[in-house]
Amino acid sequence: MLADRYVFPAIFHFADDGISVEFPDLPGCFSYGEDEIEALSNAKEALELHIFGLEDDKEIIPTPSHIKNIVTKKNESIVLIDIWMKPVRDFMKNKAIKKTLTIPKWLNDVAIENDVNFSQLLQVAIKNYLGISTNE
Incomplete structure (x- = not known):
């Protein structure tokens, strides 16, 4: 059975030209934003689409890492991204x-x-x- 809610940690990499976002538990799931608001919004969308793709391909959804176990570097922060999949699935079904x-x-x-x-x-x-x- 598919979960309706997922919360995954993302690493926000702060640079002079914007914020790149990666999900340590989801290889290939990346995003970017010029500021925190855009980075958060784009990270949420990237996570939704990535999880939808995994579900659609009937792949296993990995267990999210505990944030205490994630090592960050200077200019990095961990942000928890919370998604609700029901509206995403409905949108994709009617796309x-x-x-x-x-x-x-x-x-x-x-x-x-x-x-x-x-x-x-x-x-x-x-x-x-x-x-x-x-x-x-």
């Missing part, structure tokens, strides 16, 4: 995905003349085909 389709030119011309919304029509047609209520 629009671009599809490339091929139809005859004459049909495209007639549809354009009649102001057809291709995306909406395709969604309704697929839902009807699959027997899914169009109210979803």
